[in-house]
Structures are given as C-alpha cells and as structure tokens.
Amino acid sequence: xxxxxxxxELYDNLNSLRFALATVLLLALxxxxxxxxxxxxxxxxxxxxxxxxxxVKKLEARSNSLYRLAAEGPGDLHKxxxxxxxxxxxxxxxxxxxxxxxxxxxxxxxxxxIWRMIYPQETPHxxxxxxxxxxxxWAFIVGYVLSFIGILxxxxxxxxxxxxxxxxxxxxxxxxxxxVLVGKFLGAFISVNIPFxxxxxxxxxxxxxxxxxxxxxxxxxRLGILYGIVVLYACLFIALGLLISAAxxxxxxxxxxLLLIWVSFVIFIPNTLASIGSRTSVxxxxxxxxxxxxxxxDEARETYRDKYGDSQTPPPVHIxxxxxxxxxxxxxxxxxxxxxxxVEQGKRARAITRISPTAIVQRLFESFAGTGFERHLQFxxxxxxxxxxxxxxxxxxxxxxxxxxHVIGIQEGMSQKPVSPEAIPKFKDTLSLSRDFxxxxxxxxxxxxxxxxxLAGAFLAFVxxxx
Amino acid sequence: MLKTxxxxxxxxNFMTFxxxxxxxxxxxxxxxxxxxxxxxxxxxxxxxxxxxxTHYQELRAAKTYSTMAILVDRAPNPLSIFNVGLxxxxxxxxxxxxxxxxTLWNAEMHGTDNPFxxxxxxxxxVFVFEVILSLMGLIFAYDxxxxxxxxxxxxxxxxxxxxxxxxxxxxxxxxxxxxxxxxxxxxxFALLLLTRSIPLxxxxxxxxxxxxxxSFAYLSLxxxxxxxxxxxxxxxxxxxMLAMFVWGFLILVYPNLIRATVxxxxxxxARTKIVENRIQQILDEYERERQKFLEKEGIAGEASEFxxxxxxxxxxxxxxxxxxxxxxxxxxxxxxxxxxxKYVPSGKRYYDFVEPLAMRTVEKTWHIRKQALDEIYVRQAxxxxxxxxxxxVGVYDSATQAWAGTDLEGVRDFFHAARRYRKAxxxxxxxxxxxxxxxxxxxxxxxVDWSTLPQFTFERSNVGTNAKRALPDLFLLxxxxxxxxxxxxxxxxKSEV
Numbered sequence: 001x002x003x004x005x006x007x008x009e010l011y012d013n014l015n016s017l018r019f020a021l022a023t024v025l026l027l028a029l030x031x032x033x034x035x036x037x038x039x040x041x042x043x044x045x046x047x048x049x050x051x052x053x054x055x056v057k058k059l060e061a062r063s064n065s066l067y068r069l070a071a072e073g074p075g076d077l078h079k080x081x082x083x084x085x086x087x088x089x090x091x092x093x094x095x096x097x098x099x100x101x102x103x104x105x106x107x108x109x110x111x112x113x114i115w116r117m118i119y120p121q122e123t124p125h126x127x128x129x130x131x132x133x134x135x136x137x138w139a140f141i142v143g144y145v146l147s148f149i150g151i152l153x154x155x156x157x158x159x160x161x162x163x164x165x166x167x168x169x170x171x172x173x174x175x176x177x178x179x180v181l182v183g184k185f186l187g188a189f190i191s192v193n194i195p196f197x198x199x200x201x202x203x204x205x206x207x208x209x210x211x212x213x214x215x216x217x218x219x220x221x222r223l224g225i226l227y228g229i230v231v232l233y234a235c236l237f238i239a240l241g242l243l244i245s246a247a248x249x250x251x252x253x254x255x256x257x258l259l260l261i262w263v264s265f266v267i268f269i270p271n272t273l274a275s276i277g278s279r280t281s282v283x284x285x286x287x288x289x290x291x292x293x294x295x296x297x298d299e300a301r302e303t304y305r306d307k308y309g310d311s312q313t314p315p316p317v318h319i320x321x322x323x324x325x326x327x328x329x330x331x332x333x334x335x336x337x338x339x340x341x342x343v344e345q346g347k348r349a350r351a352i353t354r355i356s357p358t359a360i361v362q363r364l365f366e367s368f369a370g371t372g373f374e375r376h377l378q379f380x381x382x383x384x385x386x387x388x389x390x391x392x393x394x395x396x397x398x399x400x401x402x403x404x405x406h407v408i409g410i411q412e413g414m415s416q417k418p419v420s421p422e423a424i425p426k427f428k429d430t431l432s433l434s435r436d437f438x439x440x441x442x443x444x445x446x447x448x449x450x451x452x453x454x455l456a457g458a459f460l461a462f463v464x465x466x467x
Numbered sequence: 468m469l470k471t472x473x474x475x476x477x478x479x480n481f482m483t484f485x486x487x488x489x490x491x492x493x494x495x496x497x498x499x500x501x502x503x504x505x506x507x508x509x510x511x512x513x514x515x516x517x518x519x520x521t522h523y524q525e526l527r528a529a530k531t532y533s534t535m536a537i538l539v540d541r542a543p544n545p546l547s548i549f550n551v552g553l554x555x556x557x558x559x560x561x562x563x564x565x566x567x568x569x570t571l572w573n574a575e576m577h578g579t580d581n582p583f584x585x586x587x588x589x590x591x592x593v594f595v596f597e598v599i600l601s602l603m604g605l606i607f608a609y610d611x612x613x614x615x616x617x618x619x620x621x622x623x624x625x626x627x628x629x630x631x632x633x634x635x636x637x638x639x640x641x642x643x644x645x646x647x648x649x650x651x652x653x654x655x656f657a658l659l660l661l662t663r664s665i666p667l668x669x670x671x672x673x674x675x676x677x678x679x680x681x682s683f684a685y686l687s688l689x690x691x692x693x694x695x696x697x698x699x700x701x702x703x704x705x706x707x708m709l710a711m712f713v714w715g716f717l718i719l720v721y722p723n724l725i726r727a728t729v730x731x732x733x734x735x736x737a738r739t740k741i742v743e744n745r746i747q748q749i750l751d752e753y754e755r756e757r758q759k760f761l762e763k764e765g766i767a768g769e770a771s772e773f774x775x776x777x778x779x780x781x782x783x784x785x786x787x788x789x790x791x792x793x794x795x796x797x798x799x800x801x802x803x804x805x806x807x808x809k810y811v812p813s814g815k816r817y818y819d820f821v822e823p824l825a826m827r828t829v830e831k832t833w834h835i836r837k838q839a840l841d842e843i844y845v846r847q848a849x850x851x852x853x854x855x856x857x858x859x860v861g862v863y864d865s866a867t868q869a870w871a872g873t874d875l876e877g878v879r880d881f882f883h884a885a886r887r888y889r890k891a892x893x894x895x896x897x898x899x900x901x902x903x904x905x906x907x908x909x910x911x912x913x914x915v916d917w918s919t920l921p922q923f924t925f926e927r928s929n930v931g932t933n934a935k936r937a938l939p940d941l942f943l944l945x946x947x948x949x950x951x952x953x954x955x956x957x958x959x960x961k962s963e964v
Contacts, residue, residue, distance in 0.1 A: 091583070094585035121582065129571070267590075274587035279506065285513075285517065286577075291521075
C-alpha cells in the first residue's frame with residue numbers, strides 16, 4: 001500500500017515544473033563545481049609540491065652540520081591540500097596555509113637564538129579585493145540549495161491535498177494515516193534525490209575521468225559517507241516540510257512559514273549565533289599579545305645580561321645552551337597559549353551554531369572532506385608532533401657523537417658533523433579517517449536526533465489533522 | 468476609482484499572515500544582527516585606537532631620521548554596519564617610508580582578527596535585506612494577478628469600468644506600502660540602537676538615506692519580478708514555483724557561479740614575473756649608482772669599515788606577489804664610536820645622495836607597478852563586479868557599498884591619502900634638510916624632534932563622492948524597475964482573462 005501512495009506522489013512530482021527546475025539548477029551547480037575544482041586543484045597541488053620541495057631542499061642543505069639543524073630548525077611546514085576540497089571549502093580561504101620553524105629573532109651579544117614553532121596570523125585573504133561570494137562547494141549546494149528544494153517539494157504535500165479535497169478521498173480508503181505519511185515522505189524523498197543523484201554522478205564523472213585529479217580509495221570512502229550525510233539532511237528538510245504542511249492548513253501560509261524557518265536555519269543562525277558565541281571567549285588583543293611576547297623576550301635577555309653581561313669572558317657553554325633553549329621554549333609556549341585561546345574562540349563559535357542543521361552539515365562536510373577548522377586543528381597537532389620528533393632526532397643524533405658536549409643550540413657545545421639528509425625526519429601532514437569520524441560522531445548524532453524529532457512531529461501533526 | 472482599488476489591495480495585504488510573519492522576522496534579524504555588529508564595530512574601533520597610540524609611541528622612540536617608523540591606521544567605517552564590504556577584510560595599517568609606495572597590497576592588520584572565526588560574521592543589515600526583502604517582494608507578488616485570475620475575481624473587477632493599468636498601479640502601490648513597513652520599522656530600530664552607541668554625522672545620515680532609497684528600489688524590483696511572473700502564468704502554483712526558483716537562482720546561485728570566471732592562475736604568475744623583472748632592473752640600476760657613489764667618495768675600498776662605522780643596513784628588493792619595491796638605507800647605530808667620527812661627513816654626503824636617489828627609484832618603479840596592479844588585481848575584481856551586476860543582488864550590494872564608503876574605491880581612498888602623506892613627509896624632510904643632517908643617522912648631539920612632523924589625517928570621501936559612485940548602480944536599479952513595469956503592463960493588457 002505504501003508503494004501505491006509513493007508511486008502516486010512520485011508521478012505527481014516528476015511531471016511538475018519544480019522537478020525540472022530543480023534538476024537544471026542542481027546540474028548546473030554541480031557541473032560548475034567540478035569545472036572549478038578541475039581548474040583550481042592542479043594549480044593548488046602544484047604550488048604545494050613546489051613549496052614543500054623547496055622546504056625539504058632547504059632542510060637538506062642544513063644537513064652539513066647537526067648544529068645548523070638544531071639552530072635553524074625544520075623551516076616552513078605546509079598543509080597538504082585536500083583532494084575533496086570541492087566538497088567543502090570551509091574556511092580554507094581564511095586559514096593560514098603553513099606553520100614555520102625558524103630563527104630570525106634578535107639574540108644577545110654573540111649568542112644566536114635557536115628555532116621555535118611559529119603559527120602565522122595573517123591569512124592569504126588579506127589583499128583579496130574580489131567580491132564576497134565565492135563558495136560553490138557541495139556543502140553550499142547541499143546546505144543551501146538542496147534544503148531549499150526539499151521544502152519546495154513538500155510545503156503543499158499535505159496542505160495542498162487538504163485544500164483540493166483529495167486528502168479526504170485518500171483517507172476514505174482503509175489506509176492507516178501513518179502509511180499515508182510514510183508514502184508521502186518516500187515520494188518526496190525519492191523525487192528530491194533523483195536530481196541530486198544525477199547531478200552528483202555527473203560531477204564525479206567529470207572529476208574522476210579527468211587526468212588532473214586522482215581520487216584514491218579513501219577519498220571514495222569519504223565521498224560515500226558524505227552522500228549518507230546528504231541523505232540524512234534531505235530527509236530532515238522533507239520531514240520539516242511535512243510537519244509544517246500538516247500543521248498549517250493553507251499552502252500559502254505553509255510556504256511562508258517554511259521559508260522563514262529556512263532563512264533562519266540556513267543563513268542567519270550559523271552566522272549570527274557564531275558571532276555571538278565567539279564573544280563568550282575572546283582572546284587577548286593581538287597588540288597586547290605582541291607586547292607581552294616582546295616583554296617576555298626582553299626580560300629573559302635582561303636576566304641574562306645582569307648575570308653575564310659585564311664579564312669579558314663568555315659564560316660556560318651549558319649556561320648559554322640553557323639560555324637559548326629556555327628562550328625558544330618560553331616563546332613557543334607563549335605562542336601556543338595564544339593559539340589555544342584563538343582555537344577556543346573558534347570552537348565556541350562553532351558549538352553554539354549546532355542548533356542549526358545546516359551548520360552541523362557544514363561541519364560534517366568539512367570534517368570528512370578534510371578541510372576547514374577541524375582539519376586545521378589536525379594540521380596543528382601534526383606540526384606539534386613533528387616538532388617534538390625533530391627535536392628528539394637532534395638530541396639523539398647528538399648523543400651518538402662522542403666528541404660533542406651535548407649542549408643543544410650552541411655551536412661549540414654540540415656535534416657539527418654532517419647528517420645524512422635521508423635520516424632527518426620529514427613533515428607528513430596526515431589525515432586520519434577514524435579521527436575525523438570520532439570528531440563527527442556528536443554532529444551525526446545531533447542530525448539524527450533532529451530528524452527523529454521532526455519525523456515524530458510530522459506524524460503527530462498528521463494524525464491529529466482534521467480532514 | 469484608483470483609490471478604491473488601492474484600499475481594497477491594502478486591506479488584502481495587511482490582514483495576512485505573511486505580512487505579520489515577515490514583519491516579525493525582519494525586525495528580529497535586523498535587531499539581532501545590529502547588536503552584534505555594533506559590538507564588533509566597537510571592538511574594531513578600540514583596536515584602532517590602541518594601534519594609533521602604539522604607533523605614535525613607536526615613532527617617538529626613533530632617535531634618528533633613518534630609523535623612523537611611521538605607521539598609519541585606517542579607522543573602521545561606522546557605516547560598515549550597513550554594508551561591511553571590504554572594510555573589515557582589507558589591511559588597515561600601512562607604513563609610510565620614503566623608500567616605498569604604500570598601497571593596499573602592502574597593508575597589514577592591526578589587531579589581527581582570529582582566523583578561526585573569520586568564516587562567520589559577515590552578516591550586515593544590507594545582507595539581511597538582500598535575502599529577506601527579495602523574498603518578501605516575491606511572496607507578495609506571485610499571486611497578485613494569477614490568484615485573482617484563478618479565483619475569478621479579476622474578471623469581476625475588469626467588468627467594471629477600470630483601466631487595466633490602474634489595477635496594476637493599485638496593486639504596486641499598496642504592496643509597496645505594505646512592504647515598506649518592515650523595511651522602515653527595522654531600519655528605525657537599527658538606527659535607534661546605532662545612535663545610542665556610535666555618533667553619526669549629518670553626512671552619515673545622508674548616506675544612510677541613500678542606502679534606504681536603494682533598498683527601496685531593490686525591493687520594488689523584486690516585487691515587479693514577482694508581478695511579471697504572476698501576469699505571465701495562469702496558475703498560482705506555477706507562479707510560486709517560478710518565483711522561488713528565480714529567487715534561488717538570483718540570490719543563492721548566480722553570485723556564487725561567477726567564481727567560474729576566474730582567470731587561470733598561470734597567466735597571472737607569468738605577467739607578474741615580467742613586471743617583477745622590469746622593476747628588478749630599475750633596482751639594479753639604483754644599486755649600481757649607489758656603488759658608483761661609494762667608489763667616487765673613496766669609501767668603497769674600505770666600504771666594510773664605513774658600513775660598520777655607520778651600522779649601515781642597505782637593501783633593495785621587489786616582492787614577487789605584490790610587486791612592492793622596497794629600498795632601505797638605515798643606520799643601526801644611534802651613537803658613533805669616537806674613532807669613526809671621521810666617517811660622519813662621508814655619511815652625510817652618502818645619505819644626501821642615496822635617499823633622494825632611492826625616492827626617485829621608487830617613484831620610477833611605481834609607474835610600472837601601479838599599472839601592473841591595476842591589470843592583475845583590480846581589473847579582475849572589476850570584471851567580477853560587472854558580472855555580478857547581472858543579478859539585482861550585485862547591483863544592490865555595490866550601490867550600498869558605495870553609499871557606505873566600504874567599496875573598493877572607498878578603501879583605496881585611504882591609500883591615496885597615505886601616498887599623499889608620504890609626499891608630505893618627504894617635503895618635510897627636505898624642508899628640514901634632514902638627509903644631509905647628522906640626526907639622519909646619529910642621535911648623540913640631539914635626537915630628532917618628531918613634534919613638528921605633519922600629522923596623518925584621513926577623512927572619508929564626502930557624500931557627493933559617495934553619491935557619484937552609487938548613482939550608476941542606483942540608476943540601473945531604477946531603469947530595471949521601469950522596464951519591468953512596462954513589460955508587465957504590456958503583457959497584462961494583451962492577456963485574456
């Protein structure tokens with residue numbers, strides 16, 4: 001019986017103007033998305049390979065002396081561009097693309113400071129004078145357009161039949177109401193999914209057949225998960241449409257209500273609430289942070305000068321070693337504390353937007369596409385792990401040299417022997433699907449919860465409706 | 468007769484659920500966003516004031532001319548609450564130095580924003596209007612004619628001695644009267660909140676009036692689009708679907724589609740490279756002349772000692788992306804060792820020669836660079852904006868940005884002012900004969916007195932300029948309104964009831 005109702009709904013929808021328009025719109029969007037990705041991705045990967053190669057070359061140039069490695073550090077570490085950037089750009093345009101480990105800091109007389117990890121603040125966005133509208137990723141197509149299509153397919157599915165009187169006819173048959181509702185739900189679901197699936201297939205066909213982009217098995221797995229999320233999200237808006245359509249008895253009113261809900265959920269809540277949420281945890285002003293950092297360095301220098309500044313003979317090597325390592329450590333710790341404050345603000349801003357399913361889907365897309373904020377946090381973690389590894393490598397190699405005094409960071413105090421370039425640990429910016437999954441579980445759960453609530457609401461509203 | 472028609476339509480419109488819902492949601496969104504935006508503006512203002520204070524202190528700390536660090540800051544625009552445009556995104560801090568030309572491509576940020584929240588917070592009042600007003604216009608219009616046709620009331624009305632144009636005019640006037648209520652009311656609330664915390668000048672109110680008028684034209688355009696659909700279709704269902712998809716396309720999809728028109732990156736890189744090489748040649752020539760001078764002065768042989776005596780730090784480079792050419796000569800000492808005193812006359816002659824040379828070099832590179840920046844960055848952005856104007860959103864956005872002064876021109880005004888200020892600083896240095904003075908590089912006799920240095924001031928362009936920049940777009944909106952209305956009249960007159 002369900003199938004009958006579903007079939008009827010499907011025929012109704014497939015012959016309608018909205019189905020045609022939705023198909024055209026989604027196809028156009030998805031094709032443009034693929035074209036943009038095919039054009040931009042190779043350039044992006046090329047640029048990434050160039051800078052990493054240069055970085056590695058510079059690093060290997062330092063391998064003629066272990067001291068140089070210890071003092072000058074690993075250099076710039078770059079974030080690997082995601083293969084699936086066409087699914088979600090996230091805030092990639094605003095985020096720094098690298099972290100740097102270098103040593104261009106003023107030292108004290110005759111003591112060169114050693115490297116420390118720096119997290120750049122400036123973004124590649126700073127002199128972008130182009131207009132604002134620049135997202136055309138899956139997250140946008142799904143979050144904005146598919147949800148919009150979802151409500152356009154369902155706003156009149158109950159109220160319209162009520163107005164036309166056909167609902168009475170249907171219910172005059174011995175069919176339980178919930179079967180009718182499920183039938184309608186399935187009908188709308190299939191008819192929304194047909195254009196989307198076609199558009200996605202065309203998109204992936206273009207992307208996967210091109211030589212410019214190679215998707216690996218993991219990427220396909222991630223795409224599968226993303227499609228699952230799309231299905232959930234589409235269900236959610238269809239359920240919302242049915243709920244409002246059943247609760248409001250006029251199609252016109254139902255559409256206005258749905259549009260207003262849509263506008264708030266999709267456009268305003270994610271942005272306005274994020275702005276409000278970000279105020280609950282504001283990092284100290286950058287100027288202040290900068291001054292504090294300078295003060296810290298000055299103080300360290302002063303203490304050092306007070307102790308050893310006057311004497312003509314330089315202090316023992318281990319004192320110098322301690323000075324340079326503590327200075328770098330303090331500096332790095334301070335930087336990381338500031339970064340942590342910023343991350344906290346970013347997290348707060350994102351946490352509060354979870355009351356909008358669109359924001360949740362945006363986050364999920366970013367997580368699984370390997371872009372955006374969560375991805376950047378992973379990058380920072382990778383950088384920190386690598387920095388530890390690199391320091392351990394220097395210490396271990398130095399320990400193996402019997403002639404060295406084992407004072408890291410001072411030329412006289414440590415091994416100056418060349419190191420095999422292959423032995424130096426290289427930065428690998430890895431992504432782990434299981435980690436992404438763990439981060440996303442909460443959001444997935446919330447999405448399902450939303451869906452269940454809306455479905456239950458639609459059921460109740462429909463059961464109580466008077467025909 | 469027209470009056471009766473208008474009264475009927477007004478009643479029809481005001482007593483609907485959609486009117487109440489739209490009013491409520493517009494008020495809610497505008498008020499909530501205004502509160503957020505005001506806080507944001509105040510924060511930016513505070514960071515601006517901090518920056519100005521710090522930069523003033525930094526300037527005072529410089530003891531010699533050659534180590535001067537003049538940094539000028541761009542204040543946040545209070546009208547960015549209406550349309551933030553490029554006000555928040557582009558750099559707001561730039562250095563003033565005779566050895567380089569300040570442009571927006573060299574600007575930095577004072578009080579760097581947290582990059583992790585930059586993704587959000589771009590919802591200004593105009594954005595709320597862009598989305599809501601257009602939706603409102605379409606929702607009020609889609610069934611205006613098609614609905615009456617379906618219900619048969621159109622036939623009744625036309626049976627009376629009424630001119631068809633009058634019916635349209637009545638519908639237009641009453642719907643606009645109705646739609647203006649949420650627009651005006653929410654703006655009043657926003658202004659109420661605004662004037663409580665941010666002082667606005669008369670000019671600002673005129674600019675806001677311009678924004679309101681533009682919003683009105685935008686709203687009317689969408690109402691007319693809806694009316695056109697309603698006149699052209701025979702069923703409300705079809706009209707509604709068409710209207711919704713037109714909205715989705717114009718507001719959501721089209722502005723994002725222009726991303727597809729980007730020039731390929733390789734082209735830009737090649738062009739930048741050519742210009743970079745040309746600038747590098749000029750810089751090389753500068754370096755040669757500098758070396759020639761050192762040789763002529765007889766300090767080239769012992770150049771290392773001369774440089775060490777002065778702590779001379781000299782370099783010239785061109786930035787590969789922004790094409791900035793930077794020529795610097797500074798003495799990293801403020802007190803000279805007595806045994807090096809003999810180099811002071813040479814030092815004076817050196818700086819007197821090299822600094823004007825550096826200035827001329829930079830001005831020579833500026834001619835090339837300015838053109839290149841226009842070709843590489845500005846032209847592309849301008850093309851994007853023209854394409855964007857095929858959708859009313861683009862026209863509305865750019866017109867309101869022009870009124871608010873947060874458009875590209877408005878931001879570039881600041882950098883024009885910065886370049887003018889650079890000129891004023893150079894004139895001041897010439898007037899003081901600073902280049903050939905001892906204080907240029909040594910501060911032992913007397914530190915530089917910075918109090919007479921001209922101050923940097925930047926006034927936003929006056930309302931006339933804002934209007935001049937906004938008028939083409941405003942006219943475009945008004946003409947589209949007129950054309951649409953004529954089309955509607957023609958179709959309606961010829962249509963069968």
